[in-house]
Amino acid sequence: MQKNNRERRNLRRKIKILQKSAIERGLNGVLLQEYNFVCNYKHEAANKGSNKKLIVAIVTSFIVGVISLYFVNSILSTRCLLPSNYLVWEATRPLADCAYCGNVTKPIILRNISRREFVRYAYSSGPIIVKNAIRKWKATRKFSFKLFQQLYEKTAGSYESLDEGCQFLNFKTDLFTLQEVFSMSEARIRNEEGQKPWYVGWGNCHPDILANVRQYYDIPEFLPLDAEFPATENIFFGYEIGAVMHLDYIARLMWQGQVKGNKTWSLAPVPECDHVCQKFDFYVEPGDVVLLDTRIWYHATRIPKGQFSMTVQSEYG
Template sequence: MVSPKNIEEFIEKVFFKLTENYIQQGAVINDLKSITMTANSKSAKNRSFRRCSKKLLVMLLMPFLYGMFNRYVYNNIIKNFQGTRCLLPNNYLIWEFTRPITNCDYCRDIKTPLILPNLTKEEFRFYSYSSRPMIIKNAAYDWPAHKEFTLDFFRNLYERIEGAYESIEEECQFLHFKSNFANLREVFAMSKDRASHREGEDPWYVGWKNCHPQILDIMKQFYNIPHFLPDDAEIPYSNYIFMGYEEGAVMHLDYISRLMWQAQVIGSKTWTVAPTPECDSECKSFKFSVNVTDVVLLDTRIWYHSTHIENGKLSLTVTSEYG
């Protein structure tokens, strides 16, 4: 049994060893750091996680749980540290390791998203807080954002508002995914050929969280919170933009506080969703496509998800939370 005074050192050594093994199996630290939407953007770098392989994750975690921890350590230490995420600030498996085991009722017998017409608040009430993936067709058809939101629009917006770039670095979050951009400034500085995805240019796909009040106020002139969401829903005054070509996001969970909605402003996108590893034997993964003006609703806290943009076309989405 590990003595209390040595517990922190013991856990730290084990997690570092776990990360080393994970990297040896092909995980990339930059991908682990830049893939996951987080509820608290100030600690985003400490809370990112990339799900490289469900089977690999189970293989790594099960021996760790049952081979290296006895009942005392598991019951008294891991449960205590579930609320203290900063113990090992550079280890990207902590979130997955401390994630509660999922009740598989949420995914059992679900093989497709629920596709609904552009419905009213009253009609949507029954579905409001469901964990089933849903697509609301043409729910964003009247948004001016379809014509206004472009790479140039956001470049001009961030260039002219003081402190806008700093807000991304200090308060919000930048997600480079597989692109070779370190920050939003580099995205806006790319060549016109690459920005247009010309032949021979590297594809790119990025996301960033907007939390600067002036940025949000201007953006809100061109889109609305989905009209069917319930009046009692808690909706943060922030959003994410995801845009780019081809690669999309790799499979991951989001460590956020609420359900997610995402409006397809430009182009289309193919989603792949999968159950948590403990539900593999009872649930199946599946794919679906979301077209321009559609809104997808997904509980990204329990559904692993990845995206891909088809046909070499630009995809641009607005994303936020509700709950």
């Protein structure tokens, strides 16, 4: 068992090196351009069915090319070279019923809503903003880069937990492990002038760290009592650049609590719904909770220049 774990860790380290090399050679830019093309595909022909087939064919052929080029047939399940298998997910997901996004041009805004009142919204595809929903969380006062840095540095096996199934997302940042994030210079941590902005996220699933940070927040109290929740949550933090446009490869609906800073979300329908649905942006503030079916809405985020954003994200269903 220990031997198998060592082999898996060694494989993941090799994949991270491959990912870093690929990005340095420009692969990341190519992936994002192709991905952006799919997100922004316009249905110019009258036959929408043929366009759907074209989208799938383009994405599928691109994936085959990447796989062939980088010999990753046996390692796609690690989600390292293609973060979260976004392109694979796009190519293999079923075509959407565009009713989910028709006439949706802005989020539903809710305030002071009870669990009983929220039932009517609970399992819609979103987007929904519940204003000031987490204002009582201790996390809004206590969470910081330093808190997480100290927790991970003093907890045995903390970084290994990310090698054993907890996902790390670097988005467009040149940091490829959480250990690299927590080893940045003080100037870069604070995003001082002349430093590269950074933004990352990860699954916070080390049991000791998870138990510690859960002292600072709770699952939003308006969510259904009978809902299923995963055993872990995700943390996202950083400056300016935010998350690239993507779909989430998750099992349930998503909620995200904006602990610190402001953030703009950009939403777009899946490509086959471009002819009936619209792209739009919305803005969230500290204390807000965003709810969205991120499996069928393409989404990206960006943070105002100079601001530090931190969020807690999880699922329910």
